[in-house]
Amino acid sequence: MNLPKDIQHNEFLIKVPMVIVAAIAAVPIWIAMDFLMNTMHVSNDEAVSTAITVFLMAGIFVGRYFAELLIIHFKDLRGLALAIFSVLVVSSIVLFAQLAFPFEGSPALHLLLYWLPFVISSIMLGMLIKTVRAFGKRELQEARSVAAHNQSELHLLQSQLSPHFLFNTLNNLYGLSLTQHEKIPPLLLKLSDLLRYSVYDSNEIFVPLKDELAYIDNYTEFEKIRIGERLVLKTDMDKPTDPNIKIAPMLLIVFIENAFKHSKNTADELIYIDMSLKTWNNLILFSIKNSFSKSAEEHKIMNKSSGFGLANVKKRLEILYPKDHELTINEDATSYEVILRLKSK
Known part of the structure; x- marks a missing residue:
C-alpha cells in the first residue's frame, strides 16, 4: 500500500537525523575498536575495526526494528527492557570472556565464539535503546493523560463549588428575610x-x-x-x-x-x-x-x-x-x- 506523499516526507525527515547521529556515533566507536585491535596486535587493525563498527551499527538498527515489532504486543515495557538488558549482559560477558581467554581449537568455532555474542550484543543494544525510549514516551503520554484528566476534574469541582455556596447562602437569606x-x-x-x-x-x-x-x-x-x-x-x-x-x-x-x-x-x-x-x-x-x-x-x-x-x-x-x-x-x-x-x- 502506498503511503501519502506528506507521510512519506515526514518519515524521511525522521530517518535523516537518525542516519546522521549514527554516522557521528560510529567515529568514536571506530577509534575505540582500532585502539583495542592495536592493543591485541591484530593484523589489518583498521579493516577489522571498520568491520566491527559496521556490524555493531547494523546490529543496533536491526535491534531497533525487532524492538518495534515486540513493543506492539507488550504492555509491560519495563519488564521487556529488563529481559533485553539481561540477555545483553550475558552475551557481553561471553564476548569478553572469549577475548580474555581465547578458544584454542577449530578456527570456525573460534570465529563463531567471537562473532555470535558480538552480533547478539549489538542487536540487544539496539532493542534496549528503542524499548527504553518507547517506555519513556509511554510514561510521558500516561502522565499527560492523567494531568489532563485531573485538570478537567479540578475545573469541574471548582465550577460546582460556587453554585453550591450560592445555593446555601440564598437559602439563609430567604429564611432571614421572613424574620x-x-x-x-x-x-x-x-x-x-x-x-x-x-x-x-x-x-x-x-x-x-x-x-x-x-x-x-x-x-x-x-x-x-x-x-x-x-x-x-x-x-x-x-x-x-x-x-x-x-x-x-x-x-x-x-x-x-x-x-x-x-x-x-x-x-x-x-x-x-x-x-x-x-x-x-x-x-x-x-x-x-x-x-x-x-x-x-x-x-x-x-x-x-x-x-x-x-x-x-x-x-x-x-x-x-x-x-x-x-x-x-x-x-x-x-x-x-x-x-x-x-x-x-
Missing part, C-alpha cells in the same frame, strides 16, 4: 463581595493566601450579621502579606461554612466557633472547631448538607496536594474539629 428583614441590606453587600471572589478569582488553580483570607473575613462578617449575639467566635488568623504564599481558592471556606451551619443546628443557646491559621516556612496549618450536637436528626441534617462540600474539598486536596497535605477530622458528642496541614504553593 429579620432589616438585616438583609448589609448582608446583600457582603454577598456581592463574596460572589465577586467566588465567580472570578476561584477560576485560578492557586490564589494568594491573603486574598483567600480576605474572602474568609467577608464570610465571617456575613455570618456575624446573620447569627447575631448567639455567636461566640474566636479567631487567630495570621495575615501574610507575601503574594507568593498561595493556596487553592475556596479550599478553607468549605470547613468554615460547615462549622457555622452545623453549630446553628444545635439546640444550645450559644454557638461556639474557634478557628486559627498559622504559616511558617512553606507550611500552612488551619484548624476550626465548633460546638456540635449529635442527636440523630441533627446528625442526619449535617451529613446531608455537608456531604457534597466535604467530598469536593477532599478530591481537590488529592489532585492539588498529593502527599503534601494531612486532613484530620475529630468528632465527639459536643464538638466537631477539622485540622488541615498542607504545603503552600
Whole structure:
C-alpha cells in the first residue's frame, strides 16, 4: 500500500537525523575498536575495526526494528527492557570472556565464539535503546493523560463549588428575610463581595493566601450579621502579606461554612466557633472547631448538607496536594474539629 506523499516526507525527515547521529556515533566507536585491535596486535587493525563498527551499527538498527515489532504486543515495557538488558549482559560477558581467554581449537568455532555474542550484543543494544525510549514516551503520554484528566476534574469541582455556596447562602437569606428583614441590606453587600471572589478569582488553580483570607473575613462578617449575639467566635488568623504564599481558592471556606451551619443546628443557646491559621516556612496549618450536637436528626441534617462540600474539598486536596497535605477530622458528642496541614504553593 502506498503511503501519502506528506507521510512519506515526514518519515524521511525522521530517518535523516537518525542516519546522521549514527554516522557521528560510529567515529568514536571506530577509534575505540582500532585502539583495542592495536592493543591485541591484530593484523589489518583498521579493516577489522571498520568491520566491527559496521556490524555493531547494523546490529543496533536491526535491534531497533525487532524492538518495534515486540513493543506492539507488550504492555509491560519495563519488564521487556529488563529481559533485553539481561540477555545483553550475558552475551557481553561471553564476548569478553572469549577475548580474555581465547578458544584454542577449530578456527570456525573460534570465529563463531567471537562473532555470535558480538552480533547478539549489538542487536540487544539496539532493542534496549528503542524499548527504553518507547517506555519513556509511554510514561510521558500516561502522565499527560492523567494531568489532563485531573485538570478537567479540578475545573469541574471548582465550577460546582460556587453554585453550591450560592445555593446555601440564598437559602439563609430567604429564611432571614421572613424574620429579620432589616438585616438583609448589609448582608446583600457582603454577598456581592463574596460572589465577586467566588465567580472570578476561584477560576485560578492557586490564589494568594491573603486574598483567600480576605474572602474568609467577608464570610465571617456575613455570618456575624446573620447569627447575631448567639455567636461566640474566636479567631487567630495570621495575615501574610507575601503574594507568593498561595493556596487553592475556596479550599478553607468549605470547613468554615460547615462549622457555622452545623453549630446553628444545635439546640444550645450559644454557638461556639474557634478557628486559627498559622504559616511558617512553606507550611500552612488551619484548624476550626465548633460546638456540635449529635442527636440523630441533627446528625442526619449535617451529613446531608455537608456531604457534597466535604467530598469536593477532599478530591481537590488529592489532585492539588498529593502527599503534601494531612486532613484530620475529630468528632465527639459536643464538638466537631477539622485540622488541615498542607504545603503552600
